[in-house]
Amino acid sequence: MREKLLNLKNEALAQIIQATDPEELERLRAHYLGKSGVLNQISKEFKSLFDEEKTETGRLFNEIKSAISQALQPKLENWKTGKLENLDITLPGIRPPQGHLHPVTSAIEEISSIFEKIGFIRVRYPEVDWDWYAFESLNMPASHPARDDWETFIVDAPEHPKLGKIVLTPHTSNGQVREMERLGHPPIRMVNIAKCYRRQSDVSHTPMFHQFEGLVIDENINITHLKGTIDYFVKQFFGPNRKSRLRPYHFQFTEPSFEVDVTCDICLGKGCKLCKEGWLELGGAGMVHPNVLKAGKIDSEKYTGFAFGWGVERTYMMKSGLKIPDLRLLYSNDIRFLNQF
Numbered sequence: 001m002r003e004k005l006l007n008l009k010n011e012a013l014a015q016i017i018q019a020t021d022p023e024e025l026e027r028l029r030a031h032y033l034g035k036s037g038v039l040n041q042i043s044k045e046f047k048s049l050f051d052e053e054k055t056e057t058g059r060l061f062n063e064i065k066s067a068i069s070q071a072l073q074p075k076l077e078n079w080k081t082g083k084l085e086n087l088d089i090t091l092p093g094i095r096p097p098q099g100h101l102h103p104v105t106s107a108i109e110e111i112s113s114i115f116e117k118i119g120f121i122r123v124r125y126p127e128v129d130w131d132w133y134a135f136e137s138l139n140m141p142a143s144h145p146a147r148d149d150w151e152t153f154i155v156d157a158p159e160h161p162k163l164g165k166i167v168l169t170p171h172t173s174n175g176q177v178r179e180m181e182r183l184g185h186p187p188i189r190m191v192n193i194a195k196c197y198r199r200q201s202d203v204s205h206t207p208m209f210h211q212f213e214g215l216v217i218d219e220n221i222n223i224t225h226l227k228g229t230i231d232y233f234v235k236q237f238f239g240p241n242r243k244s245r246l247r248p249y250h251f252q253f254t255e256p257s258f259e260v261d262v263t264c265d266i267c268l269g270k271g272c273k274l275c276k277e278g279w280l281e282l283g284g285a286g287m288v289h290p291n292v293l294k295a296g297k298i299d300s301e302k303y304t305g306f307a308f309g310w311g312v313e314r315t316y317m318m319k320s321g322l323k324i325p326d327l328r329l330l331y332s333n334d335i336r337f338l339n340q341f
């Protein structure tokens with residue numbers, strides 16, 4: 001009996017010391033000192049003891065009971081009055097986990113600030129827009145086969161008599177005529193960064209991605225301005241040792257049209273397993289087609305312009321040192337992946 005009581009005391013005191021919240025203390029109190037608690041159960045066993053043992057054990061019993069309640073009481077009081085026991089304010093705190101911007105968000109911020117330095121204005125246009133802005137005003141009539149290249153999601157909604165269907169924008173070029181309408185006249189120097197959607201998903205494509213679209217319209221704008229702007233961006237974003245080139249291509253809304261390539265970050269243009277003879281493809285560009293200027297009510301005799309539209313994710317992946325094997329990882333929301341940036 002003596003041993004049982006002493007063990008019980010040790011066990012109770014250890015639990016009380018370790019208890020960290022009032023509910024737990026309350027539970028311990030009921031368990032040891034409550035009406036049907038352990039101590040009361042034990043006291044029922046007293047009957048079976050011899051008389052001389054009874055006095056001795058009774059004293060020990062009382063001692064233990066008060067030791068437990070003395071350990072419990074002040075702790076419970078402190079919780080009620082808000083006083084904190086054993087608080088060492090000199091210990092370093094626990095640092096809460098801190099997040100950071102998603103790599104695509106940082107890329108968007110970096111791209112905006114590079115263009116803002118040379119006078120481009122960051123704008124945003126609808127990511128769900130009329131067919132007119134996404135295609136028709138860009139010299140792509142409804143029946144034109146080139147539209148198929150954009151693998152567009154079409155919204156199941158009534159058509160507008162003039163603006164046509166509603167689509168999830170497959171490129172940021174819908175901002176071109178919208179910007180012409182907003183400003184009414186040149187000079188125009190915009191960078192439109194927005195979400196785009198296409199029916200595609202593989203290692204280098206996600207159904208939702210971002211593009212940044214540059215548009216400059218003014219008097220006497222020519223290809224050298226386009227090339228100069230591209231070179232400036234490439235050096236700022238990728239570093240001074242990367243070069244760009246224009247390759248002839250076709251878009252309905254630019255004439256002439258180009259695909260822009262950047263030297264590979266591994267071989268710097270010499271040619272390696274990861275690139276096409278030293279070059280990586282950045283995206284499309286060209287001189288704004290007169291029909292697009294007309295759609296935006298701009299005098300195509302007086303003004304010319306250039307435009308380019310590139311994928312944010314794709315451009316970001318071409319930064320040196322970044323080897324992302326699958327673009328879809330960017331949107332998998334796996335913290336282990338995102339923590340690396």
Ligand code: PHE
Nearest residue numbers: 171173284285286307308309
């Ligand atoms: N909108 C084109 C695309 O999505 C890119 C582009 C933009 C090409 C501007 C020329 C001018 O591929």
